[in-house]
Amino acid sequence: MRDAVQRLKGCWPWTLVVGALGLMYGRTLSSHIVRGFDPRIFNDDVRQQIYPFFRYADSSLFPNDYIADYYLDCLPLGFRALYTLSAPLIDPAVSNKIVGYLMLLVTVGALGVAANRLGGKVAAWGAMALTLGAALYMSRVGGGLPRAFGFPILACALAALSYGRMKWLAALVWLGACFYPVAGVIIGMTTALVLLLLPASDRGDAQDWDLRQRLRFLAIVAGVSVVLLLPTVVSSSKYAPVFTVDDVAEYPEAGPGGRYAANSRAPFASFFHSSAKAIERGFVGVGRPWVEPVARWVNPDTTRRSRSSRQLTILNLVAMFTVIGWLIFAVRQSAARRVLMFGLAAFIGYTIAGPVAPYLYLPTRYANYAMPVLAVLMASTSVAGFFSVRDTRPAWRAGVTLVFFLFVLVTLGGHGSATTGLNVDARNQPLYEAIAELPVDAVIAGWPLTAIENVPYVSRRAALLTYETHQVFHKQYADEMRERMRALIDATLATSNEPLIRLREEHGVTHMLVYLPHLSGKRFQYFRPFNPWIAEAQRKRAGDPFLLHELVDDHAVYRDGDYAIVDLREIRGSR
Numbered sequence: 001m002r003d004a005v006q007r008l009k010g011c012w013p014w015t016l017v018v019g020a021l022g023l024m025y026g027r028t029l030s031s032h033i034v035r036g037f038d039p040r041i042f043n044d045d046v047r048q049q050i051y052p053f054f055r056y057a058d059s060s061l062f063p064n065d066y067i068a069d070y071y072l073d074c075l076p077l078g079f080r081a082l083y084t085l086s087a088p089l090i091d092p093a094v095s096n097k098i099v100g101y102l103m104l105l106v107t108v109g110a111l112g113v114a115a116n117r118l119g120g121k122v123a124a125w126g127a128m129a130l131t132l133g134a135a136l137y138m139s140r141v142g143g144g145l146p147r148a149f150g151f152p153i154l155a156c157a158l159a160a161l162s163y164g165r166m167k168w169l170a171a172l173v174w175l176g177a178c179f180y181p182v183a184g185v186i187i188g189m190t191t192a193l194v195l196l197l198l199p200a201s202d203r204g205d206a207q208d209w210d211l212r213q214r215l216r217f218l219a220i221v222a223g224v225s226v227v228l229l230l231p232t233v234v235s236s237s238k239y240a241p242v243f244t245v246d247d248v249a250e251y252p253e254a255g256p257g258g259r260y261a262a263n264s265r266a267p268f269a270s271f272f273h274s275s276a277k278a279i280e281r282g283f284v285g286v287g288r289p290w291v292e293p294v295a296r297w298v299n300p301d302t303t304r305r306s307r308s309s310r311q312l313t314i315l316n317l318v319a320m321f322t323v324i325g326w327l328i329f330a331v332r333q334s335a336a337r338r339v340l341m342f343g344l345a346a347f348i349g350y351t352i353a354g355p356v357a358p359y360l361y362l363p364t365r366y367a368n369y370a371m372p373v374l375a376v377l378m379a380s381t382s383v384a385g386f387f388s389v390r391d392t393r394p395a396w397r398a399g400v401t402l403v404f405f406l407f408v409l410v411t412l413g414g415h416g417s418a419t420t421g422l423n424v425d426a427r428n429q430p431l432y433e434a435i436a437e438l439p440v441d442a443v444i445a446g447w448p449l450t451a452i453e454n455v456p457y458v459s460r461r462a463a464l465l466t467y468e469t470h471q472v473f474h475k476q477y478a479d480e481m482r483e484r485m486r487a488l489i490d491a492t493l494a495t496s497n498e499p500l501i502r503l504r505e506e507h508g509v510t511h512m513l514v515y516l517p518h519l520s521g522k523r524f525q526y527f528r529p530f531n532p533w534i535a536e537a538q539r540k541r542a543g544d545p546f547l548l549h550e551l552v553d554d555h556a557v558y559r560d561g562d563y564a565i566v567d568l569r570e571i572r573g574s575r
Contacts, residue, residue: 013121017112020125024415025132028287031418032138036097040426042457043100043143047424047468049075050096050143051456056087058460060440065462067469070477073235077228078178079146093457099144100421103152107137110155111376117162118335119381122398126405127380133285133413135420136278136372142421149179150369157187158377161338164204166191170221177228182349182365184225189345192218194338202334239474242358247475252528253482254472259527263364266357271350274367280307280315282372283379285414298411314411321404322375322382329385336385339377346370358473379408426454434558434565435459438511444565445488445503446513448526451563455513464488464509467526485530492518493537495544497571500551504568511557512548512566519546 035041052068054061062068072080086095108128115127131137141148153176160168169191176184195214200207206214245266248255255265263269284307289295299308307315329336346366353363383401426432431451435444436459446452448467455463463469465484472478487507490499503509518524524534551566558565 017121017125017128021128021132024129028416028418029132032416032420032422033101035418036101036142036422037094039093040429040458041422042093042097042424042426043145043421044424044468045145046093046096046143047453047457047466048471049145050083050092051460053083053087053092054460056084057091061460062456062462063441066480067463067465068456070239070474071469073238074232074473076146076177076179076181077231078175079149079180081178096144100141100148103141103144103148104138106152107141107155107373108132110152110159111373111380114155114159114162114339114377115380117159118329118333118339118377119384119401120394120398122401122405123380123384126401126408127376129405129409129413130283130285130376130380133287133409133416134282134372135286135417136281138417139421140369146180147369149175150183150365151373153180153183154186154370155373157183157190158339158342158373161190161194161204161342162335164206164335164338166195166204166206166217169194170217173221174224174228177225181229182361182369185360186342186345186349186366186370188221188225189348190342191221193341193345198334198337198341202337204334204338236474239476241475242473243475243478244357251472251475251478253478253530255528257528259470259472264362266354268354268357268363271347271363271367274350274364275346275371278368278372279375283315283318283375284311284412285409286417286420287414289414291410294410295414311412318379318408318412322379325382325385326378327385329381329388332385332388339374342370343374346374380405424454426458428561428563430560431558431563431565432458435461435511435513438557438565442510443508444511444513445491445507445509447488447492447515447518447524448485450513450515452513464503464507485526486533489524489530489534489537492524492546492548493534493541494547495541496547500547500568500571504571510567510569512551512568514548514552514556514564514566516552516562516564519549519552 049071052062052065052072055063055068082099083092083095086092090098108131111131112124112128116124137151140151153172157169157172160166160172169187173184173188173191176182176187194203195206195209195218203209206217209217243251243254253259256262258265263274268274298310298314301308326336326340330340349360350363350366353360353366357363380401383404384397387397387400428451432454435455438444438461440461443462443464444452444455445464446455448465448470452463453466453468455461456466465481465488470481470485484507487499487503491503491512494500500512515522524538525531526534548566551571552559552564555566555568555570556564557567
């Protein structure tokens with residue numbers, strides 16, 4: 001009985017912390033969840049990495065879909081197993097949203113555990129509040145994709161480092177290999193740095209291991225990781241070789257003006273530049289501010305995309321305070337020195353990944369995932385660093401930590417966003433319902449970046465090509481997408497039947513999803529190298545009317561608003 005009473009007494013601070021977070025962010029989170037489970041609203045990348053799993057919920061779907069096969073072959077082993085095994089029980093369109101919210105919960109909880117170990121309950125509250133108020137974490141876990149596992153696995157690693165649990169780190173390396181390999185690489189390098197660089201007193205539960213034991217442990221961790229990564233390496237190798245910076249001249253879709261933004265292709269920014277941008281997104285709150293007048297003073301022009309000078313000044317002050325506190329902390333506490341190895345591992349990973357990209361994945365991922373969670377943990381426990389110089393009453397430390405966080409939340413914080421990570425709203429339901437009524441083996445062709453993007457996920461019918469699935473990582477896949485896009489350009493701009501018949505006979509397309517504004521003069525565009533090919537097809541057309549005009553009138557099985565569906569199976573012979 002006495003033990004039970006003691007446990008209850010130990011729980012009340014956590015009850016207070018969780019209750020405070022619920023009052024602060026509960027309304028925003030509940031709104032996000034309600035919106036998130038609307039089947040018409042989802043994260044954009046589920047359209048490439050979740051829709052292939054529909055075939056495991058219904059074996060008649062996507063049986064010979066090359067794009068679905070490609071994504072399944074490239075997904076990490078654990079992620080693929082999770083959705084493959086759960087699909088017969090829970091529709092992947094639902095389970096991916098459940099996974100996303102669970103990963104947010106693990107991220108917040110793990111950072112709270114780590115901060116509590118280093119700085120106490122108020123620090124834990126602050127770390128969790130910063131995480132819930134920022135947009136970065138929800139945007140990354142949204143959709144339950146492989147990247148959704150990055151933050152929770154890394155946050156758990158920070159908790160393991162705080163407690164000095166080396167065996168926990170080994171398990172997290174393997175989880176990273178199964179779900180998000182970049183996280184596994186960071187944690188693996190962190191484990192090696194702790195075991196090989198730090199003195200015995202800093203190695204946590206491995207302090208009694210001699211060099212041979214440490215090397216054997218690291219070899220086992222690395223060996224199991226290779227075994228877990230090998231199935232994906234083998235299955236994706238059929239699409240090899242992968243693109244490097246040397247291939248951009250031949251494949252401009254992988255370079256400037258191509259498929260990817262500047263931060264996702266070479267040349268990459270420095271580690272510190274990428275880290276600063278990621279830390280800002282993981283630290284500055286979004287949504288309605290806590291104190292409106294203060295927020296207006298800090299950022300008078302909310303329409304600006306860049307930070308105001310006052311925001312930057314406050315961020316720099318917080319950064320300086322954090323760095324000084326942790327310099328003291330690192331001198332006084334072995335746990336702090338272990339945690340700093342995490343940041344060093346991210347830096348090493350970023351530095352190595354750049355020259356060999358994409359073999360160790362894009363280097364920006366080492367900064368974008370590791371540094372925000374590390375910054376939140378360090379900021380939340382920086383006050384504890386100053387108080388580690390001498391013994392003081394815990395109440396003093398808690399009080400100063402509370403004042404520090406109130407300052408941060410009032411000047412930089414927010415209630416969080418009810419929409420982040422849910423960036424697609426597929427409201428054209430009659431169109432998607434009409435496509436879903438087509439035969440289960442139908443293949444739909446439509447111009448990328450129109451409604452065709454949502455067809456595989458919403459209507460559960462195969463698409464010839466979408467922008468979302470048009471990736472440029474492997475040469476064979478890129479060649480296939482090139483061939484399909486050239487055929488689509490010819491068919492869309494055709495003035496005779498032949499290109500449409502070739503689209504049907506050579507690529508199995510049964511229906512064309514026609515974006516009617518294109519037929520009325522709206523410009524066709526895509527990324528390099530396709531725009532010159534579009535211009536060439538326009539010149540060949542020489543002002544003649546699109547054949548699709550006629551086909552929409554004669555063979556449309558659906559027409560409403562901006563879209564029509566044309567049945568290509570009805571086309572016979574030449575025009």
